[in-house]
Amino acid sequence: MPGPHEMLAVALEQARLGAAAGGVPVGGALFAADGTLLGAGHNRRVQDGDPATHGETAAFRAAGRLPHYAGTTMVTTLSPCFFCAGLIRQFRIPRLVVGEARSFGGQHEWLAEHGVEVTVLDDPECAELMSRFAEEFPDIWIEDIGGPE
Amino acid sequence: MPGPHEMLAVALEQARLGAAAGGVPVGGALFAADGTLLGAGHNRRVQDGDPATHGETAAFRAAGRLPHYAGTTMVTTLSPCFFCAGLIRQFRIPRLVVGEARSFGGQHEWLAEHGVEVTVLDDPECAELMSRFAEEFPDIWIEDIGGPE
Numbered sequence: 001m002p003g004p005h006e007m008l009a010v011a012l013e014q015a016r017l018g019a020a021a022g023g024v025p026v027g028g029a030l031f032a033a034d035g036t037l038l039g040a041g042h043n044r045r046v047q048d049g050d051p052a053t054h055g056e057t058a059a060f061r062a063a064g065r066l067p068h069y070a071g072t073t074m075v076t077t078l079s080p081c082f083f084c085a086g087l088i089r090q091f092r093i094p095r096l097v098v099g100e101a102r103s104f105g106g107q108h109e110w111l112a113e114h115g116v117e118v119t120v121l122d123d124p125e126c127a128e129l130m131s132r133f134a135e136e137f138p139d140i141w142i143e144d145i146g147g148p149e
Numbered sequence: 150m151p152g153p154h155e156m157l158a159v160a161l162e163q164a165r166l167g168a169a170a171g172g173v174p175v176g177g178a179l180f181a182a183d184g185t186l187l188g189a190g191h192n193r194r195v196q197d198g199d200p201a202t203h204g205e206t207a208a209f210r211a212a213g214r215l216p217h218y219a220g221t222t223m224v225t226t227l228s229p230c231f232f233c234a235g236l237i238r239q240f241r242i243p244r245l246v247v248g249e250a251r252s253f254g255g256q257h258e259w260l261a262e263h264g265v266e267v268t269v270l271d272d273p274e275c276a277e278l279m280s281r282f283a284e285e286f287p288d289i290w291i292e293d294i295g296g297p298e
Contacts, residue, residue: 045214052201052210052236061201065194067288068296086235087201091295139216146240147217 001035004097004119007075008126010040012099014055015077015129018042024144025129026078028055030063030093033071039063045144054144056084060091069093077126079106081145089114099126103134104145150184153246153268156224157275159189161248163204164226164278167191173293174278175227177204179212179242182220188212194293203293205233209240218242226275228255230294238263248275252283253294 007029014027024043032038041058044050053061056076069091074080077099080088085107088096098108098120112118134141142148156178163176173192181187190207193199202210205225218240223229226248229237234256237245247257247269261267283290291297 049214050210051212051214052206057201057206061199063200065198065200065292067292070296082235082239083232084235086231086233086238089235090231143214143216147219 002031004075004121007031007073007097008077008099008121008123010037011055011059011075011077011097012123012126014040014042014058015099015126018044018047018055019129019133021047023047024140025133026055026076028057028059028077028084029075030059031073031075038066038072043144046140051144054081054084056080056087060087073097075099077123078104078130079108079120080111082107082110085111088116095119097121099123100130102127103130151180153224153270156180156222156246157226157248157270157272159186160204160208160224160226160246161272161275163189163191163207164248164275167193167196167204168278168282170196172196173289174282175204175225177206177208177226177233178224179208180222180224187215187221192293195289200293203230203233205229205236209236222246224248226272227253227279228257228269229260231256231259234260237265244268246270248272249279251276252279 010029011027019025023046029040039062044053073095079101159178160176168174172195178189188211193202222244228250
């Protein structure tokens, strides 16, 4: 059974792939109750012109159709936005591992309030990837979270 | 400028296309502030084996990359689940037109509480499409909202 750091490594590899392609460097991975990897992916806004593919939605899509999500764990390099948090809540994904929540005020606390077991690892590489991107490409990053406040 | 019923007609046509293909009959459409159609689509769980494509996420993706969503209206044949409601909230889509909220207890009220201007039309054809599908294919419908409670 992989631990949170091993699971994060899969999402982080996805974030690195995204960064290498010039995309928003957020990766996600979905694991089954027994630790099997169900799907992984990364944000594709830049690469595919697809605003609906965040790290978490990419991992969820890659896992394909499942009858339910009991026992699963969603892993993301960055605290989930409301879109991805809504995904986790709607599909009752019971556990969430977050790489970091420094560079973006995501909704992991909202999920915790609604019963999701949340682990925040505060991983320096996740934070470094994300803050470097936000500094280099602020317009893309602001676009990815819905435009300026 | 199209009114709510004219905008719903675009989403409903998408739901009909989904139904004709044996898919979950939920359609969505995103309109710009000036009434221009930005994108439309329907649930593709069955057709593409893609659990991340609901009516609203399909419309959002079809609209492509946008710098912000000021003034836009999301139209959906069915009250949005938390995934789609999270999308609307994250991207600060200010208006939502809902075809019906009878056949599924979606999150349009949660969105209204958070400042979205919500119009529920209670359209009989939207409700009929959805309730017929849920009766004929209960397992697919339950899967589409995250498995049994």
